[in-house]
Amino acid sequence: MTETADISARLRDGLRRLAKAVVVVTTQHRSQRYAMAATAVSELSMDPPSLLICVNRTAGLHAPLATGAGFCLNILHSSQAAIAAACSGGLTGEQRFEHGAWANRNGLPCLEGAQANFLCRNERSIDHGTHTIFIGLVEEVLTSGRPDPLVYVDGRYTGVQE
Numbered sequence: 001m002t003e004t005a006d007i008s009a010r011l012r013d014g015l016r017r018l019a020k021a022v023v024v025v026t027t028q029h030r031s032q033r034y035a036m037a038a039t040a041v042s043e044l045s046m047d048p049p050s051l052l053i054c055v056n057r058t059a060g061l062h063a064p065l066a067t068g069a070g071f072c073l074n075i076l077h078s079s080q081a082a083i084a085a086a087c088s089g090g091l092t093g094e095q096r097f098e099h100g101a102w103a104n105r106n107g108l109p110c111l112e113g114a115q116a117n118f119l120c121r122n123e124r125s126i127d128h129g130t131h132t133i134f135i136g137l138v139e140e141v142l143t144s145g146r147p148d149p150l151v152y153v154d155g156r157y158t159g160v161q162e
């Protein structure tokens with residue numbers, strides 16, 4: 001049987017082959033805005049319309065979400081890799097919002113020109129290991145342009161257009 005450390009390394013290696021669209025999850029709590037690049041995101045159900053995101057407990061966004069703050073899931077366009085970089089450690093706090101045009105919609109930071117914005121009520125959460133799964137009930141969806149998302153695969157950003 002493979003040892004746990006080996007499994008973790010093998011899991012990482014296997015996941016390098018799982019191409020994911022890149023999103024920036026945002027929230028606002030006590031007039032403070034938060035943004036985090038994420039790929040551990042999934043559609044969950046159409047009835048009720050819901051999505052889920054997996055957030056590391058160490059992420060700045062975790063505490064506000066743990067209090068039940070709603071969130072917005074912004075699917076990035078292939079031209080928005082700089083925003084993903086800014087929101088994954090390149091910058092911190094409010095500085096993350098200096099990249100891109102951000103609107104306030106229903107009290108949540110909403111990225112203009114994103115492929116789609118899903119505004120979610122924070123329905124419930126499930127703790128698992130280092131992460132928490134937050135389930136969002138989708139209350140509003142905005143879309144922009146033709147499908148051309150930013151994709152993360154094998155440790156780098158790319159697109160799906162030829």
Ligand SMILES: Cc1cc2nc3c(=O)[nH]c(=O)nc-3n(C[C@H](O)[C@H](O)[C@H](O)COP(=O)(O)O)c2cc1C
Nearest residue numbers: 036037038039040054055056058059060088089152
């Ligand atoms: C492509 C990519 C995908 C990521 N996906 C996730 C994710 O799904 N969940 C998560 O908790 N962190 C994810 N991260 C890491 C966070 O973006 C990163 O740790 C961020 O800096 C956390 O915010 P903080 O600095 O405010 O704590 C991802 C990073 C990258 C570059």
